[in-house]
Amino acid sequence: MSSQNLYPAMDSDDERHAKRRKTRPENDHQQITGMERLPNEIIVDILSRLPITSLVQFKFVCRGWRALAQDPLLAHMHLSCKAETNPCLILHCDFPIRNQMCFVDLSAHNPDKEKVKRLYVPFQTTMPEFDVVGSCNGLLCLSDSLYNDALYVYNPFTMDYIELPKSRQYPDQELVFGFGFHPKTKEYKVVKIVYYRNTSSSSSRPRRTVYPQSDVQVLTLGSSAWRSLGKVPCQLVRRPSEALVEGRLHWVSRPRRRYPPRRLMSFDLADEQFREVPKPDCGGLNRCNFHLSVLKGCLAAAVYGNYGKLEIWVMKDYNVKESWVKEFSIGAYMPKCLKQSLDRDRPLKIWKNVSNGKVVRVLCLLENGEILLEYKNRVLVSYDPKKGKFRDLVFQGLPNWFQTVVHAGSFNWINTPLEL
Secondary structure (H helix, E strand, O other): OOOOOOOOOOOHHHHHHHHHHHOOOOOHHHOOOOHHHOOHHHHHHHHOOOOHHHHHHHHOOOHHHHHHHOOHHHHHHHHHHHOOOOOEEEEEEOOOOOOEEEEEEOOOOOHHHOEOEEEOOOOOOOOOOEEEEEEEOOEEEEEEOOOOOOEEEEOOOOOOEEEOOOOOOOOOEEEEEEEEEEOOOOEEEEEEEEEEOOHHHOOOOOOOOOOOEEEEEEEEEOEOOOEEOOOOOOOEOOOOOOEEEOOEEEEEEOOOOOOOOOOEEEEEOOOOOEEEEOOOOOOOOOOOOEEEEEEOOEEEEEEEOHHHOEEEEEEOOOOOHHHEEEEEEEOOOOOHHHHHHOOOOOOHHHOOOOOOOOOEEEEEEOOOOOEEEEEOOOEEEEEEOOOOEEEEEOOEOOOOOOEEEEEOOOOOOOOOOOOO
């Protein structure tokens, strides 16, 4: 695990300030700022309300403030406060070749003036190409997209990271991942669902490969070995879990001959059991025209309709079918910058994070009640459901192609006690 505590993302101004800091005499531990005279609980309460970018800068003022920033109570309270405010957005970009991650903090005082800053990934030399498995409590889980044999858990704002133990590999396989935390067991777990086939049965690869066998592997963070739970009860769509709700990871199943309707499947991180979750009665979830998300802690399904329309259904009471409510209806919209460039500079196969041809993806609800949307992996848009108006969000330094990960920026780590 890295013990570095460098500022993870710097623009040119930040770098100049950092250089000036290094030229100061090493006596900053003697500085008295007045902050130290306040009771510790008041200091923690004040700091917990800061955006993560301000908290990172606070940490570099002096050694005394650095010690305050490393208080586990601050990590817990800051994470709890951020759950009620606008998130930090991680922008994962692997176009044209080399991966990179950037971020923009929507909880900042002037989010519209925020610059997109690049994140430093300390293990990128050993894993240059990666996918984002998931985000949970300020931690990211990244998987190797080239060789499928490396996994890291990483806090992008402290640069603490850990490489997870290797798990069993199969010669011909497809992987589905999940990463999450259960509030009752207080454990982080990584779920790796392996679909594989016996390659000795045929020498030539068929046009459409079928992986009839499966193996569910689970790793509890802090343990040294993966555990195999046997087969998964259905074929899941080959992408990471899209929603973590009530300590359960959620996926959508693939339609099969025996089970043509798509199903919503959950995996409980406490008892490690798969269960089917009731779907909303919207009539469109049997086709490939919806995705899952989390809105204010509730499971949500975004359903694509005709002519670019979008319906957002929210399960108000988890696992209760009757609690599904059509919360929002969003009309067709095309951001201005996409009108001219939609057919130009297409990513084709080199950009592997294209959202399966879908124009829009629902990200989250903002503090002001607006819905944050991502269009064609290129534009972030805010939609006001009360006024029915769209607003393109423009940030300096936004990558040309990206996939957005809703993230709670914090100083949390896997051993930080959380009473969430």
